[in-house]
Amino acid sequence: MTDSAKHLGSALQDFLDGRLDPARQVEVQAHLEACPQCRGELEALRWVRDIALKKLPGEELPPALAERVATTLDAVDQHARPAASPILGRRWRRWAAAGALVTAALILLLSWPPSPDLADAVANDFTAYSSGALDLDLRSSDGEAVESLFAAGGIEFRTRVFDLGMMQYQLAGGRIHHLRNRPSVLFAYRGPEGRNLICQMYEGQLTELPRPDEVREHDGITFKVYRAGRLTLVFWQEGAVVCVLASDAESEAVIQLAYAKAVKV
Amino acid sequence: MSPEETPEDGSKRELFEATAIPFMRALHNTALRLTHDPQDAADLVQETFLRAYRTFASFTPGSNCKAWLFTILYSIFVNQYHQAKRRPRMESVEELEERFHHFVQAPGDPASDITTVEGWGWRWSPEVERALRQLPEDFRVPLLLVDVEGLSYEEAASVLRCPVGTVGSRLYRGRMALFAMLQDYANQAGYGKGSEPDQ
Numbered sequence: 001m002t003d004s005a006k007h008l009g010s011a012l013q014d015f016l017d018g019r020l021d022p023a024r025q026v027e028v029q030a031h032l033e034a035c036p037q038c039r040g041e042l043e044a045l046r047w048v049r050d051i052a053l054k055k056l057p058g059e060e061l062p063p064a065l066a067e068r069v070a071t072t073l074d075a076v077d078q079h080a081r082p083a084a085s086p087i088l089g090r091r092w093r094r095w096a097a098a099g100a101l102v103t104a105a106l107i108l109l110l111s112w113p114p115s116p117d118l119a120d121a122v123a124n125d126f127t128a129y130s131s132g133a134l135d136l137d138l139r140s141s142d143g144e145a146v147e148s149l150f151a152a153g154g155i156e157f158r159t160r161v162f163d164l165g166m167m168q169y170q171l172a173g174g175r176i177h178h179l180r181n182r183p184s185v186l187f188a189y190r191g192p193e194g195r196n197l198i199c200q201m202y203e204g205q206l207t208e209l210p211r212p213d214e215v216r217e218h219d220g221i222t223f224k225v226y227r228a229g230r231l232t233l234v235f236w237q238e239g240a241v242v243c244v245l246a247s248d249a250e251s252e253a254v255i256q257l258a259y260a261k262a263v264k265v
Numbered sequence: 266m267s268p269e270e271t272p273e274d275g276s277k278r279e280l281f282e283a284t285a286i287p288f289m290r291a292l293h294n295t296a297l298r299l300t301h302d303p304q305d306a307a308d309l310v311q312e313t314f315l316r317a318y319r320t321f322a323s324f325t326p327g328s329n330c331k332a333w334l335f336t337i338l339y340s341i342f343v344n345q346y347h348q349a350k351r352r353p354r355m356e357s358v359e360e361l362e363e364r365f366h367h368f369v370q371a372p373g374d375p376a377s378d379i380t381t382v383e384g385w386g387w388r389w390s391p392e393v394e395r396a397l398r399q400l401p402e403d404f405r406v407p408l409l410l411v412d413v414e415g416l417s418y419e420e421a422a423s424v425l426r427c428p429v430g431t432v433g434s435r436l437y438r439g440r441m442a443l444f445a446m447l448q449d450y451a452n453q454a455g456y457g458k459g460s461e462p463d464q
Contacts, residue, residue: 010433045444047444048443048447049440054413056413058294061289062303062307065289065293066286068307077278138311140311140315145319170345
């Protein structure tokens with residue numbers, strides 16, 4: 001069998017990419033001089049590497065991307081700072097607690113008599129998010145990063161971004177939001193069969209809500225359930241904060257998610 | 266400087282911005298070629314920088330930051346986008362390899378010469394991007410890392426968490442398959458047997 005009959009195969013690529021030892025390099029070079037097929041194959045590989053791909057043009061960066069990344073880094077920095085000083089951290093929490101009390105009192109005053117349309121507002125937010133009209137400030141599956149976003153955005157009440165991985169809901173990200181003119185946090189999940197689930201938290205009282213379709217009690221916590229078409233909303237109270245889950249998933253499944261995550265305060 | 270702003274924090278951000286942020290465009294281009302969706306690509310890049318910044322202490326100064334960032338990006342892609350966004354293959358790699366060998370088998374081929382590519386002028390066509398998109402992911406990603414982004418075989422193996430030999434064989438098969446898909450384009454542009462290089 002001649003050298004040219006024994007084609008080089010992947011050794012051609014090693015030759016092209018300079019990954020052969022000098023002795024083998026010389027052997028391959030000698031083979032190439034006698035073998036048009038291997039020369040052709042080498043040329044084809046070289047064309048892909050040096051022509052087709054080497055000068056592949058790139059897209060321009062979207063103008064907002066650098067800003068999004070900077071905001072994300074800011075959120076991480078903001079989150080890291082209180083932890084860097086335990087004393088300052090304690091002070092910061094005391095100030096935050098005092099601020100939360102004042103804010104809660106103001107909200108209570110401003111929102112009296114009870115606002116009847118908070119449930120509608122959450123339902124509208126769910127629809128807007130699902131249709132793409134309501135964007136997230138941070139898209140991330142990292143709950144700590146989303147909480148950092150809320151802290152960096154000046155949210156003073158306690159927020160808890162739930163880990164719903166066990167229930168097959170993956171965090172999609174969060175946004176600093178307003179629910180009927182009061183600050184809220186909104187975070188969203190993607191669940192089985194592409195179902196969306198959003199959670200909102202805001203300072204307020206369950207008593208501000210309109211009459212629910214159903215009231216449930218579970219582990220000493222009251223849940224107000226609203227249904228609109230395929231959408232289910234479940235509200236409950238945690239201290240000064242109202243939490244709500246909204247989803248078009250099966251209604252009982254949404255309620256069970258709320259049961260799993262609600263904490264009696 | 267406030268007590269909250271330690272020198273370590275400030276230098277970490279500055280170092281990160283000087284070391285990692287310059288690769289944003291390279292990451293974004295690869296993210297686009299992985300996800301085929303501008304929104305997903307932007308999300309992937311944002312998440313990559315978030316994780317990179319939070320684990321920046323684990324980055325060894327002086328090592329290849331670009332390869333480190335691609336390792337993070339690819340890991341997120343595999344975990345979050347890969348299964349949901351996998352696309353159907355247009356043609357098997359085996360079929361493409363067969364076409365490649367058919368093309369390069371050259372009885373009496375007078376023009377295949379080792380200098381051919383050097384005389385070939387560059388001109389880009391969307392054909393290349395389209396062919397790359399159709400290439401199965403196992404073969405596309407090594408091409409993106411090594412041929413487009415200039416990572417070494419060893420760095421690409423680290424990104425893909427596979428042996429260096431696997432990178433080499435996937436690169437080889439990916440290059441053959443890409444060429445097979447682009448034969449017509451290459452021929453039209455003057456490359457190939459019995460034709461003069463494009464000027």
